[in-house]
Amino acid sequence: MKKTVLTFGSIAGAVMAVMLAATAPFADQIGFDRMAVIGYTSMVLAFLMIYFGIRSYRDNVAGGHISFGKALQVGLSITAIAAVCYVITWEILYFTVAHDFIDKYAAYMIEKARAAGQTEAAVQKLTQDMADFKQMYQNPFINAALTFLEPLPVGIVMTLVSAAILRTKPGASAATQTA
Numbered sequence: 001m002k003k004t005v006l007t008f009g010s011i012a013g014a015v016m017a018v019m020l021a022a023t024a025p026f027a028d029q030i031g032f033d034r035m036a037v038i039g040y041t042s043m044v045l046a047f048l049m050i051y052f053g054i055r056s057y058r059d060n061v062a063g064g065h066i067s068f069g070k071a072l073q074v075g076l077s078i079t080a081i082a083a084v085c086y087v088i089t090w091e092i093l094y095f096t097v098a099h100d101f102i103d104k105y106a107a108y109m110i111e112k113a114r115a116a117g118q119t120e121a122a123v124q125k126l127t128q129d130m131a132d133f134k135q136m137y138q139n140p141f142i143n144a145a146l147t148f149l150e151p152l153p154v155g156i157v158m159t160l161v162s163a164a165i166l167r168t169k170p171g172a173s174a175a176t177q178t179a
Contacts, residue, residue, distance in 0.1 A: 001057060005077040008053030012078060013085025015046035016151060020089050025097050028104045043151050046082060047158040050075045054166045064168065071163035079155030083148050090147045091140060102137055106130035 019042035027035045057074050058066035066074075094101060109130060113123050137143050 001061065001074060001077070004053055004057045004061060005074060005081065008049040008056065009078040009081025010085070012046040012049035012082035015049075016043055016082055016086045017089040019046075020086060021093060024090070024093050024101070027098075027101065028108070032105060032108050039150075040154065043154045044158070047079070047151075047155050049082070050078050050155065050158045051162040051166070053078045054162050058166055058168065066166060066168055068163050068167040071166055072159060075159030075162055076156070079152065079159055083151045083155060086151050087144050087147045091144055094143060095140070102130075102134045106134065 020039070023030060023035060023038055030038070054066065054071045054074050058064060058071070062070070106127075110123060110127055113126050118126070137146070
């Protein structure tokens with residue numbers, strides 16, 4: 001299982017890392033809303049490796065059979081490796097070339113609140129919340145933990161779907177197996 005998980009997790013992590021490195025420094029030019037769409041779309045595409053990784057494990061290691069639980073284990077392991085690659089990339093970017101990301105994001109959120117007609121009290125509260133968040137985000141451990149949570153839901157969903165599709169029971173004929 002280790003080789004399969006490392007291979008497919010590394011591929012998924014590399015895709016996410018490259019997309020993050022290519023887009024994050026330009027988030028304010030791209031626009032934070034479009035940046036989120038690009039980011040999560042690249043995560044979905046990268047996490048297609050979960051499906052292929054589970055299938056590869058089932059077909060090449062497990063003799064054509066895999067339980068939902070084992071498929072879940074393989075998929076979550078791939079997710080974890082990919083998410084760690086994503087976190088490492090973000091930590092390097094944030095503490096080198098994108099160190100002003102939170103300032104730009106805060107300015108965007110405050111402007112968005114004003115444009116939406118928020119009261120001045122609400123804008124002031126948001127301003128204070130963003131200042132508090134910036135201070136908290138300077139801690140690399142908190143930064144890494146929050147960053148790890150970004151791709152995690154996407155990876156979990158892709159794992160659940162892939163495990164459900166690819167699970168097989170021992171003794172099932174090839175004609176009745178899925179995918």
